[in-house]
Amino acid sequence: MFSLKGMTAAITGGTSGIGEAVAARFTAAGARVVIIGRRDGSEVARRTGAIAAVRADCSAEAEVSRALHDARDALGENLDVLVNNAGVENTGPMIADATVEELNRVFAINTFAVFHGLKQGARVMKDGGSIINTASIAALLGIPGYSQYSASKAAVVSLTRSAAVELAPRGIRVNSVCPGSVFTPMLPQDHPEVPVAARMSPLGRVGTTDDMVGVYHFLASAESRYMTGQALVVDGGIVAGVSLGTLEAVATMAAGVVS
Template identity: 45%
Template structure:
């Protein structure tokens, strides 16, 4: 079998209708995987024409998640890969000014969505499979106005590491991808991160979806069979350090 092969693998992807999730679906389909998309919106018709199966799923609802896993197993048999990509950002409020109702919505999706994936997904998986969750560099670095999003993404990292320990003897690997800013529909064109990413990343640009999909490909493939409990930061070097020109602007 070719290196990094996904041929014939059964893959369950949340948030697969747009952004990183969609890009990952497209890559996996091209590589011969059988893809089940769980999202609140339908993916482009081209993805369905390529063989993906779609089910409307709100990952913040336990019953939706349980039903989706059961349907995926009925459709494809036991799963080889689960990729949990569904989530949304916070509202940019200071902790002291935050709205608890808004926080409840974010926790329901980002925290409980991850919890339900890790709780109910493994019983529908083959031993030796791979679970990949999507967090963010915001889960590793706290910035003003990001407390809610950062907290839920830090929880994603923590829960995934716990799952790696608990599922290890089944050979199920659990890893997290932590992107920096990525040019997706979730990031409006006018958002300050579009500009800041060019200044704060070592590579001097914001990430494109194609910069991420290869990481998911690697973690889903058998080539990563001894990688588990890992948080793979994909931020163009944002957390590594700053160039002198950037530091000079901050000093002005």
Template identity: 40%
Template sequence: MGKLQDKVAIVTGATSGIGTGVMECFLEEGAKVVFCGRREEKGKAIEKELQEKGYDVTFVRADMTDSADVANLFQKTLDTYGKLDILVNNAGVLKSFEIANMDVESDLDQVIGLNLKSYFVATKFAANAMKDGGAIINVASIGGLSGAPHLSSYGATKAGVLSLTRSMAKELAPMNIRTNAICPGTIYSEMMQRDSEFTKATLATIPMGRGGEPREIGTVAVFLASEDSSYVTGTSIVVDGGMTA
């Protein structure tokens, strides 16, 4: 316990799933967390629940595809806590479609905007805010490691996140900012619902025979955010129960 004591973290897309799991693990390790999402009512409810448990947590409504919202998220963090130590780029969306029938705006532009462009924009703000160094964690996916039918835009953005992570690691290391990625497999969430046919179809390909829980990504994020990984940057950690082994 206490691996992130008094560290200040931003976790994007944290009103459900992996983002919530990461946030909970950070709080349990002593971090102060600012989290965001587009659903204000749900975000405020999560904030209240966690504050009642004694955690130092703040919700900021933000659409990560809106540059003004991103700027406000970082400014609120600095106004509230005076610093930033950790950024977890997690907000994302998955669209399934046949490439021949693709809608360019909804199936491509919106996916790129949230899954990839928002990571660029948030990292820009983080690089300026992390005056004493820090850690950036990009949530990618095993979808960025291999192709899958009907998931071309998702896979392309996640592959882009992995490339971005490597470039960021080399550029930001002289500023004492470490940058790494996590590649989740089937993790139960609103995106990968337990009872959906898509989720069930993936289970047969997982050697461990089950999907993962959001907190199983959270514990890896704690490692990458803490001094336990002080000499780790530019890498990606696959968390998929052996699916891509």
């Protein structure tokens, strides 16, 4: 069960964070993997067991097309799985202080990279394959200071649904994963988001990449063969409702105000 033996996969944003962890999980499950990223991924490929690393700026369609064809050539056959995981963080400015330049930058990497992956990836995929897009719980929540990031990830969820319908005649499933806060190079231990996210989570902690990889593994495998167009939330329960930690913090604050 859940074996990926003999399957081929390409992972964008595969040189660090969730992408690197997914590459390691896929190879451990028997897949042959190519990682794609802006940085030199040769050491990550060695560490994860990927057969090759391809450099590309996934915000540019021509580079995505070239990278996916290179991945197919390295694998020797079309892809069974494509993970569109390239992304960038953006937090801080409220809408009133945000710039169009930053909005364009965030969308170019978080949204257009997925669009390019869906368009170009389908051309090098086998019928019956699986495409997995990395979105975020920010796509589902309104969070002050996250407007540009949230909008870019909400667009990923929408693209996932559209692509799922369009690619269904070929049997290609398209789903997205919506992680909560996860420790990666984009979210180090000392990031100000960490204590807030831990308190907001009913499970009381920030996620790790190990918490994420099982969902990607499931979506890549035949066990998810009747699932498409979905956004799977993996967030320690933040979207489920108000955590006890949040209530305790509010109660403490309220008591301080009253006293």
